[in-house]
Amino acid sequence: MKNSALYKGCLEPILLRLLKDHGRMYGYQMTQMVKDITKGELNITEGALYPLLHKLEEQGIVETETEMNGNRMRKYYSLTKAGKKQTSIAMEEMKAFMQSLEYIVNPKTALG
Amino acid sequence: MQLSNEQYQIVSQYCNKSGKYFYDVEIELTDHMVNYIEERMNNTTEFNTLFEEIKTELNKEVIQQIIQEKSSAIKSNIKHQLKNELLQYLSLPKISITFLLVAGVIWLDQNKNIDKVAGAFIHIINMLNLTYAFGKGKAANANIKERTKHLLSMKIVRAYHLILILPTVFYLFISLGIVFELTLDYHLIYQFSLYMLPVVILFNLAWQQVYIKAQLKIRNNYPGAFVA
Numbered sequence: 001m002k003n004s005a006l007y008k009g010c011l012e013p014i015l016l017r018l019l020k021d022h023g024r025m026y027g028y029q030m031t032q033m034v035k036d037i038t039k040g041e042l043n044i045t046e047g048a049l050y051p052l053l054h055k056l057e058e059q060g061i062v063e064t065e066t067e068m069n070g071n072r073m074r075k076y077y078s079l080t081k082a083g084k085k086q087t088s089i090a091m092e093e094m095k096a097f098m099q100s101l102e103y104i105v106n107p108k109t110a111l112g
Numbered sequence: 113m114q115l116s117n118e119q120y121q122i123v124s125q126y127c128n129k130s131g132k133y134f135y136d137v138e139i140e141l142t143d144h145m146v147n148y149i150e151e152r153m154n155n156t157t158e159f160n161t162l163f164e165e166i167k168t169e170l171n172k173e174v175i176q177q178i179i180q181e182k183s184s185a186i187k188s189n190i191k192h193q194l195k196n197e198l199l200q201y202l203s204l205p206k207i208s209i210t211f212l213l214v215a216g217v218i219w220l221d222q223n224k225n226i227d228k229v230a231g232a233f234i235h236i237i238n239m240l241n242l243t244y245a246f247g248k249g250k251a252a253n254a255n256i257k258e259r260t261k262h263l264l265s266m267k268i269v270r271a272y273h274l275i276l277i278l279p280t281v282f283y284l285f286i287s288l289g290i291v292f293e294l295t296l297d298y299h300l301i302y303q304f305s306l307y308m309l310p311v312v313i314l315f316n317l318a319w320q321q322v323y324i325k326a327q328l329k330i331r332n333n334y335p336g337a338f339v340a
Binding site: 069 | 120140143146147174178180184188333336
C-alpha cells in the first residue's frame with residue numbers, strides 16, 4: 001500500500017462490500033481479493049484484518065462458521081441481517097465521501 | 113504447492129504457542145499462514161523463507177492483539193444474547209407469572225408461617241440447575257468433560273457461568289440458614305432474598321439459554337477440540 005493512512009478508515013466498508021458480493025469468505029481470501037481488485041495497491045495486514053473482523057462480529061454485523069477444508073479447519077465470515085443493512089449504509093457514506101473528495105481534489109471538474 | 117504434513121505441523125505449532133494454546137485462535141491463524149505459504153511456495157522459494165516472512169506479519173504482538181479483540185467480541189456477544197433472552201421474556205403470560213410469583217412471595221412474607229412455607233420458593237432456584245442434567249443442558253455440559261483442547265470462547269463462557277451462578281450459591285446458603293434458624297439479622301437478609309427471588313429466577317433462566325446455546329455453538333464450530 002502506498003499510503004496506508006489514506007485507506008485506514010475505508011477498511012470496514014471494503015470488507016463489508018466484499019462479504020456482500022461473495023456471501024462468505026475466510027480471512028486470507030479477503031486479503032488476497034482486495035489485493036487483486038486494487039492491483040496490489042491495497043494490502044490489508046493481518047494485524048488490521050482480524051481485530052476488525054472480530055469487532056464486526058462483536059457488533060453483530062458478521063457471523064462466523066467453521067468448516068473442514070480437506071483435513072484442515074477453516075473459519076468463514078458472512079454478513080448478518082443487520083450487517084447487510086449496515087453495508088448499504090456504509091456504501092452510501094463511501095459514495096458521499098468520495099464525492100466530497102472529488103470537490104477538493106478536482107474542484108473545476110466537480111463544479112463543472 | 114501444498115505443504116507436507118511436517119511443514120503443516122510446524123506452522124500449526126507456532127500458531128498454537130503464539131495463540132496461548134487456544135484452539136479457536138490457532139485454527140484461524142494456521143489457515144491464514146498456510147494459505148500464504150502454499151500460494152507462494154514453488155521449487156525456488158523455500159518453505160522456511162516464506163514461513164519467516166509471514167511470521168513477521170503475524171508476530172506475537174499482533175496475535176496478542178487478535179486474542180484481545182476476539183475476547184472482547186465473545187464477551188460482547190454473550191451480553192448481547194443475555195439482553196435478547198431477557199427481552200424475549202417480556203410477553204404478557206410470562207410477565208403475569210412473574211407478577212403472581214412476586215405476589216405469592218409477598219403474601220407469604222406477611223403470613224406468620226413464612227419460614228416454613230416460603231423456603232420452598234428458594235429451592236426453585238436450586239431446582240433450576242437440574243436443567244443442566246437433561247437434554248440440551250446435558251449436551252452443553254458434556255463440553256466440559258469431553259474437551260481435549262483449550263478454547264478461548266469456552267474459557268470466557270465458563271467464567272461468566274461461574275459468576276452468574278453465584279446467586280444460586282447464595283440462595284443455597286439462605287435455604288440452609290432456614291434449617292438452622294439463625295438470628296434476626298439473618299431474617300432480614302432472608303426476607304430481602306425472597307423479594308428478589310423472582311428476578312433472580314428470571315435472570316437464571318435467561319442465562320441458562322445463553323449458556324446452553326453458546327456451548328452447543330462451540331461444539332458445532334470446533335468439533336476437533338472435543339472427544340469424537
